[in-house]
Amino acid sequence: MRAVVVREFGGPEVLDLVEVALPQPGHGQVRVRVAAAGVNPVDAVTRSGALARAGLMAPRAVTGIGWDVAGVVDALGAGVTRFTPGQRVVGLRDLLDTDLGTYAEHVVLDADAMAPAPAGASLEQAATLPLGGLTALQALDLLDLPAGATVLVTGAAGHVGGFAVELAALRGLRVVALAGQDDEHLVRRLGAEWFVPRTHPDIARAVRESVPGGVDGAIDTALLGVRALAAVRRRGAFVAVAADAAPTPLRGIRVANVWITADGEALARLSALAGDGHLTLRVADTLTLHHAAHAHHRLETDRLRGRLVLTP
Template sequence: MRAVVVREFGGPEVMELVEVPLPQPGRGQVRVRVAAAAVNPVDAVTRSGLLAGAGLMAPRAVTGLGWDVAGTVEAVGPGVTELAPGQRVVGLHDRLDTDLGTYAEHVVLDAGTLAPAPAGAGFAQAATLPLNGLTADQALDLLGLPAGSTVLVTGAAGAVGGFVVELAALRGLRVVALAGPDDEQLVRGLGAEWFVPRTAPDLAAAVRELVPGGVDGAVDAALLGVRALGAVRGRGAFVAVAAGSAPPALRGIRVTNVWITADGPALTRLSALAADGRLTLRVADTLPLEQAADAHRRQEAGGLRGRLVLTP
């Protein structure tokens, strides 16, 4: 089968499309025939070597790329009873230290990381859900705010931020969305009560004008760090969504970092919300597997609304 890997770190040009043996599922595992694999920022920082340089992954000869997958169950290993060949599924490959990721024609995952694909959604749409949806859900869990609380979401028009806005609104939180000046209609449609353009010269002042005293918490999908922290009230809560982006815990604010983990039951719940139209699945474009390097270049250029998706 074909798969995209890197043997040395660098720009998109280091990505190789190679032929590798078909992986076989072990006990408790499932082989999925990949129909779609979303392209995420973590793929680029893996490819570039930033994660290895930060000590988040051990050196290895070959590194697979890709976290998100949507496809069809093709084979199950011993002990798997809840899934059967032919089922449409979504899943998350949450390990960095493997030879193969989801940029491939087939991938083997633990059965517990998979969920039914959202009913009514195409595979490309479904592939945008696992990593970004679970990151948003787990970030809000870490925030731990009761219904009626106020929360700032930076990068609210992005893939993670958009899910945070929708899930926060579903939890009864009142959302201040920070996004591009042209994104106000989009984020309000996702459930934001207030809007602040990211061009605001003083983010904290703009948020505090809307919510006197500051918001109860923030999910920092745009990685603004201390700029966003200033909008949070004393002894509030702050969640960073990427390694190294968490600011210091000033003014007694509880600062945490979401370290994403695969979670089949939570993904099943998110899939049902997407099927009901309460989570929006956004695809910027689809590309064949052999154009993975082009997908990385487009992602790194910025300006996308939704995810690029590879379709093996």
């Protein structure tokens, strides 16, 4: 089968489409015939070697690329009863140190990292859900705010930010969305009550004009750090979504990083919400595996709304 791998770190040009042996599922695992794989920033930093240099993955001769997947169950390992051959599924590969990722014709995942695909959605749309949706969900869980509390979402029109706005609104949180000026209509449609343009010279002051005293919490998908922290009230909560992006916990603010983990049960809940129309699945464009390098170039240079998706 074909798969995209990296043998040496670098720019998009190091992505190599190769022929590899068909992987076999072990106990508790499922093999998926890939219909679509989401292209995420973590794929780019893996490819570049940034994660290896940061000590988040061990050096290896071949590194698989891709976390998000949607497809059809192709084979079951021993002990798997939750899925059946031919079933449409979504899943998340959260282990970095592997020879194969989801940029492939087939991928083997642990059964507890998978869920049924959203009803009524194409598999290309479904492939945009796992990493972005779970990151937003786990960030909100870390904030641990009650219904009626206020939350700032930076990068609210982006992939993770959009899910965070929708999921926060579904929890009864009141959302301040920070995004580009031309994204106001989008983020309000996703559920934001207030809007602040990201070009505002003093983001914290702008947020506090809407929410006097500061918001109860913030999810910082735009990696603004202390600029967003200043919008949070004393002893509030703040969650960053990337390594080394969490600011110093000033003013008694509880600060955390969300370290994403696969969670099939949570993914099933997200899939059901998407199937019911409560979560928006946004595909920026679809490309073939052969164009993985071009997809990475666009990921780093284009202003995307939604995810690029690779299809075998």
